[in-house]
Amino acid sequence: MFEARNRIGGRVHQVRNGGYLVDTGSNWIHGTEGNPIMTIAEKTKTIVMEPKERSVIFDTQGRQKSEEESGTVSEEFWAMILQAFKHSDKHSASIDAQASLFEWLKKQWSEKSKDDPDSVHTLLEESRMFGQFVGSPVTTQSLKFFWLEEGLDGENVFVASTYEKILEEVAKPALANAEIKLNTEVNHIAYRTSDDEALVRIYTSDGASHSFDEVVVTCPLGWLKKHAQTVFSPPLPDRLAQAIENIGYGALEKLYISFPSAFWLDNNDTKTYPGFTTFHTPEYHPDPTSKDSTTWNQSVVALSHLPGTSAQPTLLFYMHGDCGAYLTNKLSSHQPHSETYNALLKEFAEPFYNRLPNYSVENVACKPTSFYLTSWQTDPYAGYGSYSTFRTGLQEGDKDIESMRDAGGLGDKGQGLWIAGEHTAPFVALGTTTGAYWSGEGVARRIAKQYGLTIEDDEHCATLKKVDTDESSTNSQLKQKNVEKGASGRTVVPEGEVKT
Numbered sequence: 001m002f003e004a005r006n007r008i009g010g011r012v013h014q015v016r017n018g019g020y021l022v023d024t025g026s027n028w029i030h031g032t033e034g035n036p037i038m039t040i041a042e043k044t045k046t047i048v049m050e051p052k053e054r055s056v057i058f059d060t061q062g063r064q065k066s067e068e069e070s071g072t073v074s075e076e077f078w079a080m081i082l083q084a085f086k087h088s089d090k091h092s093a094s095i096d097a098q099a100s101l102f103e104w105l106k107k108q109w110s111e112k113s114k115d116d117p118d119s120v121h122t123l124l125e126e127s128r129m130f131g132q133f134v135g136s137p138v139t140t141q142s143l144k145f146f147w148l149e150e151g152l153d154g155e156n157v158f159v160a161s162t163y164e165k166i167l168e169e170v171a172k173p174a175l176a177n178a179e180i181k182l183n184t185e186v187n188h189i190a191y192r193t194s195d196d197e198a199l200v201r202i203y204t205s206d207g208a209s210h211s212f213d214e215v216v217v218t219c220p221l222g223w224l225k226k227h228a229q230t231v232f233s234p235p236l237p238d239r240l241a242q243a244i245e246n247i248g249y250g251a252l253e254k255l256y257i258s259f260p261s262a263f264w265l266d267n268n269d270t271k272t273y274p275g276f277t278t279f280h281t282p283e284y285h286p287d288p289t290s291k292d293s294t295t296w297n298q299s300v301v302a303l304s305h306l307p308g309t310s311a312q313p314t315l316l317f318y319m320h321g322d323c324g325a326y327l328t329n330k331l332s333s334h335q336p337h338s339e340t341y342n343a344l345l346k347e348f349a350e351p352f353y354n355r356l357p358n359y360s361v362e363n364v365a366c367k368p369t370s371f372y373l374t375s376w377q378t379d380p381y382a383g384y385g386s387y388s389t390f391r392t393g394l395q396e397g398d399k400d401i402e403s404m405r406d407a408g409g410l411g412d413k414g415q416g417l418w419i420a421g422e423h424t425a426p427f428v429a430l431g432t433t434t435g436a437y438w439s440g441e442g443v444a445r446r447i448a449k450q451y452g453l454t455i456e457d458d459e460h461c462a463t464l465k466k467v468d469t470d471e472s473s474t475n476s477q478l479k480q481k482n483v484e485k486g487a488s489g490r491t492v493v494p495e496g497e498v499k500t
């Protein structure tokens, strides 16, 4: 295994901020039913939290809506998102590739609440928050392929004690059995041509080269986008190269701010303020570049609500689009936790957190003790972003994913090149840790089969098998669901649950 970084884990990673362990990448498990990551979470006694419904919205003027009002907006929003999944699922073939989720939502609410423009405005503002889910502005979310964003059945749970033990468990077999070369970037891959017997050759940043029978490339989609044209020889088949170009790559960033105590709670009682706060496009804190203030909305999780020992006086901000780009760029030349770094982040975040209950400039509890902002979009080994996304203009999103999953057929045709990672996952798990996990299992099974090997079942393999109606494909859940529903040839919306 060649790993460019000095650590394993990729987009699953933790750092300490203000003395507390936090996830810089994934921190949700999307859909607990039949989810191997959930099984591993249980096995490792990882603490997870099923979020309560309670949330609070601050409107574009910075005024707090009541919990009741916020709840109604949120309910209406998610109900319409479910409708959008159904619509995309059913009509994908006839939906124009340029149609955006945002425009569709706007049309639905404008028709439904003709006489109440304020309510339409609020719902549209709430829908902009979806940018934090897909890592891109909701105005560029494809309606045609919105169904690809749909997750597994079951709750979405917040991994309270972080992904640390999950990563440890997943990495165990590799750490025990594989030779892992850290700090070793792969920069060229020469795979077999169809009538050749040669081994696949890998060239690495230390000037060495290595030969293998089969090679699985798990570099992120963003990395493939940047390098696919030059890294592979012979060049990748046209359809595969096109698929890599077509599928979008989002840029979600996370900002953690720790305080001496959770000042937004009365006596640390979590009943006194909800764990989820959303700030609609903040007119009181506009984008200084005037590029796109609408991506300055914020979705904030109060980690004071995490269970037991996981609770910490920390606010987690999710950001995307121009806002994230602006901040990561501004901080790029400053050391994390340096005075300027902290000052820049405070300047950005204060207009939001100073609206929370009990805030007072004089109160020492309201003075941040530590800031940490991720910078996935400047990270070459994360592909300069966070995870796959399906943008307007996409014509054949499902076929693109299938093409990457099959690595243009190069592995199955004996040419020794396979692709795995979240961008090649079963449709119900694209962009997630579950999808990344399943994609690896899928490729491993296909390679093993080619060599006439039988894979011993374990609980994760069994999970994958249960939903696998076609041994040669990892696109199994989709097929299973289609068999069950016998319907549209598309995924089916799970009742009441969507990917967070």
Ligand SMILES: Cc1cc2nc3c(=O)[nH]c(=O)nc-3n(C[C@H](O)[C@H](O)[C@H](O)COP(=O)(O)OP(=O)(O)OC[C@H]3O[C@@H](n4cnc5c(N)ncnc54)[C@H](O)[C@@H]3O)c2cc1C
Pocket (backbone or CB within 6 Å): 002, 003, 004, 005, 008, 009, 010, 011, 012, 024, 025, 026, 027, 028, 029, 030, 184, 185, 186, 187, 218, 219, 220, 223, 252, 253, 254, 374, 376, 380, 381, 382, 385, 386, 387, 420, 421, 422, 423, 431, 432, 433, 434, 436
């Ligand atoms: C901010 C953020 C929040 C997220 N939130 C969630 C969430 O809540 N829930 C969820 O399920 N998912 C979430 N995800 C997505 C999830 O983290 C990814 O889908 C998953 O971790 C991807 O795994 P992977 O193995 O495909 O890729 P990676 O984990 O990126 O692994 C690829 C590896 O390849 C290495 N590499 C890259 N280029 C080279 C090279 N040239 N040579 C050698 N090595 C190379 C990288 O260093 C990395 O270790 C989030 C991601 C981000 C960034």
